[in-house]
Amino acid sequence: xNGSTRVSICIPAHNDAAVVAEAxxxxxxQAYAPLEIVILDNASTDASVDVAQRAGGNDARVRYVRHPxxxxxxxxxxxxxxxxxxALVLILCAxxxxxxxxxxxxxxxxxxxxxxxxxxxGRKICDADLRPLRVAKARTRMQEVAGxxxxxxxxxxxxxxxxxxxxxxxxxxxxxxxxxxxxxLVDLEMWFHLLASGTAVLLPDALCRVRQxxxxxxxxxxxxxxxxxxxxxxxxxxxxRIAPGLSALDRLAWDxxxxxxxxxxxxxxxxxxxxVPAEVFHPAVFRTLLLPAVAAxxxxxGG
Numbered sequence: 030x031n032g033s034t035r036v037s038i039c040i041p042a043h044n045d046a047a048v049v050a051e052a053x054x055x056x057x058x059q060a061y062a063p064l065e066i067v068i069l070d071n072a073s074t075d076a077s078v079d080v081a082q083r084a085g086g087n088d089a090r091v092r093y094v095r096h097p098x099x100x101x102x103x104x105x106x107x108x109x110x111x112x113x114x115x116a117l118v119l120i121l122c123a124x125x126x127x128x129x130x131x132x133x134x135x136x137x138x139x140x141x142x143x144x145x146x147x148x149x150x151g152r153k154i155c156d157a158d159l160r161p162l163r164v165a166k167a168r169t170r171m172q173e174v175a176g177x178x179x180x181x182x183x184x185x186x187x188x189x190x191x192x193x194x195x196x197x198x199x200x201x202x203x204x205x206x207x208x209x210x211x212x213x214l215v216d217l218e219m220w221f222h223l224l225a226s227g228t229a230v231l232l233p234d235a236l237c238r239v240r241q242x243x244x245x246x247x248x249x250x251x252x253x254x255x256x257x258x259x260x261x262x263x264x265x266x267x268x269x270r271i272a273p274g275l276s277a278l279d280r281l282a283w284d285x286x287x288x289x290x291x292x293x294x295x296x297x298x299x300x301x302x303x304x305v306p307a308e309v310f311h312p313a314v315f316r317t318l319l320l321p322a323v324a325a326x327x328x329x330x331g332g
Contacts, residue, residue: 034140035063036117036132036197039109042081043071043099045123048240050084051159055126057088061133067112070095071105077123103215106193107206118200124240125194126159131236135197138230142173146227147198147220149190150236159238165191168231176224177274179231184271185279187286188217190229194237202226212255214263221267257294257306260287264308272310280310288315288323296327 038056042049049068056066068081068091078095085091094112096105109120117136121127131150138148151166167182167189174182183189190196193216207219220229249255264283272280287309309315 034117034136035065035115036061036119036136037065037067037113037115038119038121038132039067039069039113040121040123041069041071041105041109042073042077042123043105044073044075044077046076046080048124049077050080051126052121052123053081053084056121057091058129059127059132061136064090064132065114066091067109068093069105069108069112072096072099101209103207103209103211106215110200110203110206113200116200117197118203119197120193122192122194125192126238128236128238134232134234134236138171138232139197139199142228142230144228145173145230146202146223147196148230148232149196150232151234152191152195153235153238155238155240157240159240161238164235166233166235169233171230171232173228173230175228179229180221180224181271181274181279183217183220184267185275185282190220192216192239194239196220198223210262211259214259218263251293251297254294257290260290261306261308284309284311284315284319285323288319291320292324292327295324
């Protein structure tokens with residue numbers, strides 16, 4: 030199926046030899062044209078390069094970029110944008126996969142909504158073998174949402190837009206690249222950057238598979254407390270702009286999610302985890318009610 034706007038599927042990889050072939054195969058299975066597939070290897074020390082080259086085969090749409098030194102996840106995500114030749118970019122994480130027709134649906138949504146800077150689909154949350162566990166989606170029908178409205182929703186409720194593999198965006202709007210200041214919220218910070226200049230189209234269809242496994246960066250970010258540090262930084266960066274439009278319930282929702290992050294970091298025994306963050310709306314309620322209640326909930330769950 031032909032499109033009119035070139036799409037770049039960029040696959041950032043770092044020691045992903047066990048999973049990257051599946052991501053590449055799912056990208057090559059997209060029938061949309063014109064399409065390019067760019068694999069950006071971030072100085073892998075395993076067999077990622079050989080696996081990726083075999084999976085790419087002789088497909089003329091596939092090209093490779095290899096960084097001689099590790100430039101970090103945010104750096105490699107930014108390198109995806111720099112390397113892309115398409116006007117539309119989708120960053121497919123190496124341990125995820127696209128469903129057939131994903132690129133066509135997302136590109137079509139952006140074509141139909143010229144004010145939109147990104148389109149995001151539902152996603153199948155999967156186990157380590159990419160077997161679906163549940164479906165996550167922000168809407169039950171396609172909807173264009175104003176940037177400020179979606180930013181407030183995500184600030185209070187979490188990343189409703191989704192992981193990079195679920196999002197296609199206009200390259201021109203994302204040329205700034207991903208912020209290297211973030212480890213865990215690097216994608217959400219980028220979505221906020223994009224939404225400052227346009228709307229978003231949210232699709233209900235689960236058009237990608239997102240793998241969850243113990244070796245992911247999220248677990249390391251919890252153990253190192255970077256998860257909590259990211260949320261504190263995110264609050265300081267965006268709360269002054271967003272807070273005036275937040276309801277009382279929205280503010281309480283942020284505080285509850287912050288309490289959950291603190292409880293998870295404490296259970297992981299991270300250094301400095303005993304610090305109660307100042308980046309909340311209701312400090313007294315946070316300390317005396319929310320944090321003890323959420324911590325008790327994580328103990329019951331064993332999380």
